Amino acid sequence: MADELVHYAVSAGVATITLDSPHNRNALSAQLRRELRDHLTAAEHDDAARVVVLDHTGPVFCAGMDLKEAGGAARSDQGVNEFPAILQQIWNSPKPVLARLAGPARAGGVGLVAAADIAVAAEDATFAFTEVRIGVVPAVISVTVLPRLLPRAAHELFLTGEKFDAHRAVRIGLLNSAVPAAALAAEVKRYTDMLTLGGPNALAATKQMLRRERPATLAEDFAAMTELSAGFFASPEGQEGILAFAQKRTPNWVP
Structure with missing residues (x-):
């Protein structure tokens, strides 16, 4: 316009x-x-x-x-x-x-x-x-x-x-x-x-992680971050990234 x-x-x-x-x-x-x-x-x-x-x-x-x-x-x-x-x-x-x-x-x-x-x-x-x-x-x-x-x-x-x-x-x-x-x-x-090389879901979650309020104890922080990390390793996006790395190709989310 x-x-x-x-x-x-x-x-x-x-x-x-x-x-x-x-x-x-x-x-x-x-x-x-x-x-x-x-x-x-x-x-x-x-x-x-x-x-x-x-x-x-x-x-x-x-x-x-x-x-x-x-x-x-x-x-x-x-x-x-x-x-x-x-x-x-x-x-x-x-x-x-x-x-x-x-x-x-x-x-x-x-x-x-x-x-x-x-x-x-x-x-x-x-x-x-x-x-x-x-x-x-x-x-x-x-x-x-x-x-x-x-x-x-x-x-x-x-x-x-x-x-x-x-x-x-x-x-x-x-x-x-x-x-x-x-x-x-x-x-x-x-x-x-x-x-644009980053997985879209991983980028969004990483932004949230960077902005988060830190828990009162180190143990609580590790527990929350371990859950987040393990979830993404097992996610479809994470599995695609791991497979792409093994196959020496770009992941399917890269434009």
Whole structure:
């Protein structure tokens, strides 16, 4: 659709969701939020999609909440009220989500990056938690950002709003990789090629495992993880993987 702000396409097992609202730096407007949620849901239920890439058009990945819509809105009408659902969709997606940044991310845009399982950026991309500089709090995004960031860096960057580059974003845990702009497409493909090699059920279960709350004792943790592991060894997907390994062929789930 010509007036669509978020696009969805699938190729070779990779679903690409593209933010396409460059006129406002891909700000999280009501329309963009709605379409992003719809496409994330579509990817979750699309059997042809094994991996999700969150991409963008224009020079900016995402500038955060749409401040034009936020101005003058009552507390109950603020768009930020809808944002947790989007972050949870990305965080809890049974399919790996990779954020691809060819340009800057600010505020809520950084929340999207942190919610993704893997994040790759051009090395000239920049980041900032600009909320305090306009008198608001980076509260919602802290839920996905704080598990990623080194604590000292989180305190510094949340409180100062200082801009930082992609290489520092890698050092503090926000990004997995920062590469020259010309190498960004190849770096994204390197990750998606690896991700599509994983069994879809195993990938979903591994994501859940990584997000789980740890039991009180080591024995309880081992018991739960042993049950999970044994179940997957015996599962149809696990047995297919074992057989494919023995036969020196690719498993039947590889696109």
